Amino acid sequence: MNGNRAPFSANHFVATGFLVPAMVAVLLLTLVPMGMVLSRAFYDTQVRDAFPRTLEALSGWDGGGPLPERAHEALAQDLRTAYAAQTLAGAASKLNERRNGLRSVVMGTARRLARDGGADAEATLRQSSPLWAEPDIWATIRAAGKPFSLSNLARVFAPSPASAEGTHTGGVYADMLVRTLAISFGVTLLTVLIGYPLAYALTFAPAGLKRPLFLLSFIPLWMSLLGRAAAWVILLQKDGVVDTAARLLGLAGEPLGLLYSRAGVYIAMTHVLLPCFVYPCYSAMANIPRNHVTAALSLGASGWRSFWIVLVPQTLGGVAAGATLVFVLAMGFYLTPALVGGPGDQMLSYMVSETTLRIGDAGMASALAALLILAMIVGAMAIHLAVHALRRLLLLRA
Amino acid sequence: MRQVNAVMAVLSTGALLFLVVPIVTILPSALSSGDYISYPLPGLSLRWLKQIALNPGWREALVNSIFIALSSAALATLLGTLSAVGLVQTSPRRARLLRGLMMLPVAIPSVVLGLGLYFSLARAGLLSTYAGLVLAHAVISFPLVMVVVGASLATTDLIVIRAAQSLGAGWRMILLNVLVPMLYPAILAGFILAFLNSFDEVIVTMFIAGPEQNTVPRVLFANLRDRLDPSVVAVTVLMLLLSAGLGGLLQLLSRFTRRRAAEP
Numbered sequence: 262m263n264g265n266r267a268p269f270s271a272n273h274f275v276a277t278g279f280l281v282p283a284m285v286a287v288l289l290l291t292l293v294p295m296g297m298v299l300s301r302a303f304y305d306t307q308v309r310d311a312f313p314r315t316l317e318a319l320s321g322w323d324g325g326g327p328l329p330e331r332a333h334e335a336l337a338q339d340l341r342t343a344y345a346a347q348t349l350a351g352a353a354s355k356l357n358e359r360r361n362g363l364r365s366v367v368m369g370t371a372r373r374l375a376r377d378g379g380a381d382a383e384a385t386l387r388q389s390s391p392l393w394a395e396p397d398i399w400a401t402i403r404a405a406g407k408p409f410s411l412s413n414l415a416r417v418f419a420p421s422p423a424s425a426e427g428t429h430t431g432g433v434y435a436d437m438l439v440r441t442l443a444i445s446f447g448v449t450l451l452t453v454l455i456g457y458p459l460a461y462a463l464t465f466a467p468a469g470l471k472r473p474l475f476l477l478s479f480i481p482l483w484m485s486l487l488g489r490a491a492a493w494v495i496l497l498q499k500d501g502v503v504d505t506a507a508r509l510l511g512l513a514g515e516p517l518g519l520l521y522s523r524a525g526v527y528i529a530m531t532h533v534l535l536p537c538f539v540y541p542c543y544s545a546m547a548n549i550p551r552n553h554v555t556a557a558l559s560l561g562a563s564g565w566r567s568f569w570i571v572l573v574p575q576t577l578g579g580v581a582a583g584a585t586l587v588f589v590l591a592m593g594f595y596l597t598p599a600l601v602g603g604p605g606d607q608m609l610s611y612m613v614s615e616t617t618l619r620i621g622d623a624g625m626a627s628a629l630a631a632l633l634i635l636a637m638i639v640g641a642m643a644i645h646l647a648v649h650a651l652r653r654l655l656l657l658r659a
Numbered sequence: 660m661r662q663v664n665a666v667m668a669v670l671s672t673g674a675l676l677f678l679v680v681p682i683v684t685i686l687p688s689a690l691s692s693g694d695y696i697s698y699p700l701p702g703l704s705l706r707w708l709k710q711i712a713l714n715p716g717w718r719e720a721l722v723n724s725i726f727i728a729l730s731s732a733a734l735a736t737l738l739g740t741l742s743a744v745g746l747v748q749t750s751p752r753r754a755r756l757l758r759g760l761m762m763l764p765v766a767i768p769s770v771v772l773g774l775g776l777y778f779s780l781a782r783a784g785l786l787s788t789y790a791g792l793v794l795a796h797a798v799i800s801f802p803l804v805m806v807v808v809g810a811s812l813a814t815t816d817l818i819v820i821r822a823a824q825s826l827g828a829g830w831r832m833i834l835l836n837v838l839v840p841m842l843y844p845a846i847l848a849g850f851i852l853a854f855l856n857s858f859d860e861v862i863v864t865m866f867i868a869g870p871e872q873n874t875v876p877r878v879l880f881a882n883l884r885d886r887l888d889p890s891v892v893a894v895t896v897l898m899l900l901l902s903a904g905l906g907g908l909l910q911l912l913s914r915f916t917r918r919r920a921a922e923p
Contacts, residue, residue, distance in 0.1 A: 276745060276748035276749060277745065277749070278745070279741045279742065279744050279745030279748070280741070280742050280745035280746070280749075280757060282737070282738050282741055282742075283738045283739070283741065283742035283745075283761055283801060283805070284742075284757075284760075284761075286738055286794075286797070286798050286801065287760060287761055287763060287764065287798065289779075290764070290776065290779075290794060290795060290798040291763050291764045291767070291772065291775075291798060292763070293775075293779050294772065294774075294775025294776050294778060294779040295767065295771070295772075295775050296775075297775055297778040297779055297782075298771060298774055298775045298778065301778065455670075455673075455674045455677065456674065458666075458667045458670035458671040458673075458674055459670075459671045459674040459675060459678075461667045461671065462667060462668065462671035465664065465667075474675070477675055477678065477679050478675065478678065480679075480903060480906065480907075481678055481679075481682060482906075483852075483855065483902060483903075483905075483906035483909065484682070484899055484902045484903050484906065485855075485858075485859045485898040485899055485901070485902040486859055487859055487861055487876045487879060487880065487898065488859070488895050488896075488898035488899040488902060489682070489899070491879065491883055491891070491895040491898075492681060492682060492685045492895060492899065493681070494883055494887065495685055495688060495696065495887075495892055495895065496681055496684070496685060498696070498887065500697065500698065501696070501698060502681075502684050502685070502698055504698075505698040505699065532677065532678065532681060535674070535677075535678055536678070554660070558660060564660040564661065564662050564663045565662065565663060567660065568660070568663045589766075592768065593768025593769060593770060593771070595768075595769065595770050595862050596861065596862070596880070599884070600880075600883050600884065610768060610769075610770040610862075613770045613771065613774055614770055614773070614774075614862070614865065614866070617774055617777065617866070618865070618866070623778070626774055627774065630770070630771040630774050630775075633768060633770075633771060634767070634768070634771060637768070
């Protein structure tokens, strides 16, 4: 990298012109989509759009006292309009997230209103459900009418099964966040422990050995990611290659049951991510001046001592880079745990896709996606701090 | 130090075996003659390779995959090359910022990007269309092209641009007659990377593709989850071999680029 610049156009207009197509692509196909994810996570207008009159009628209400007189009539009108426009179901689901059972009350009332006409709005509402007499319900509608809310995030951390209608169970999401972090940190640690000696060998191996070492270490890097995950399904399955090898070597008499297990997820993810640690770690190691270790040795330090306090601290920058890369990739992993793990080993990514494509809850999926990104950033920072602490520890020992 | 090196040699040999042996042991499985997956292999035959070659589902997926990978790689190569050329012309600070921005599509987890594209392509009416898939695959591939072409630009003496300029060449001529001929090994390498990336993509595809747009990775993923039979093993092995082969080609190209750069 000699960093040469080429102002081949005095006209900056042309220079930036080269960047415009890619920038438009990133804007439309990455930034706008990300914005939509974040807005769906925290911004929802379904209730506001379905209950405009009700919200207006409730705007002056203090929450505890008697309801404004127009409120019942306004609600009845909103229910009729939204029911006819078929926008009510979405809004009713949003209300249901705040209070269980409210969806069926709202939908039932709307059906009755559509059928009976209902000259006296208040009486019709009361007949449909006694809940309409509770000020709480009205307060819920008013709260849900605010488009900005953290309710999706609150649902992620809700402690217990949150719905009688059987779609969401809150505690599962929080568990999954913890599990995602635990698996990602565990895999990061494994790749560091296995990958560090490999990076060391790549750096210090005799010249003739380097090329084959390089090829073997980095061929997997550009091999198909799905192919590698799939390979582990085949390797780990009952009576597959791993089981057969273990039996022939006399290590285990019966199948190990690694497919659809947490151990299988660790093995496969570590295998897939190992080159992603070795490469940055090796790059950093290759740039370390060799004579430092030689100097330590000639000053009488033992081999292990010069390794730990001269070489290792200098490589920690590369370790941090590799570990951060592995962690960030691991947090977003989907294919490998989906294929190799059991139902209890799935990670956040899996939940994002399930929540979108099977359950159809875009708000919840978006909140999970936002949470995934946040956890990724916080975790990466934690790894950086941990490596920093390790460096200080090693140097203090000196 | 001899002791340290000996321990490291043992540990790194173990790491290398862990890395390589699983992939190598899986390769012969594609030639199994058995009716189901079992080890040791009962015998060798081409029956499962023949089976996938004749299966209309896999063939349709292959045609889709090739079409999407070729078109998205072409688009990604265009975007990536132009942006790499644009970046060397901007000030280092602005270049770093812009590079960060353009790396976003590969930095964001695929599931999150897939979800976002699911929303935005639905709004644009491009959900379940080939156009939507090609655009999405291009945006997650072009940063790879940008990095490869950018690395090649960084080792190229850009004084030739000044020379061309002083001889009166306009930017279009410089791009097509000077830069592209100089950078073509890197541009080709970028194209191959983009092709491989698209050919392996399943997560974003899962969010935005319709039932007609089955691709090889999508069918493979579905089969791996539902019914594991020897034809799935054969496809897995073919995917591994294809990516390893094209990856080897990449390696040759990069050696070629380095040799060119070393010439006076």
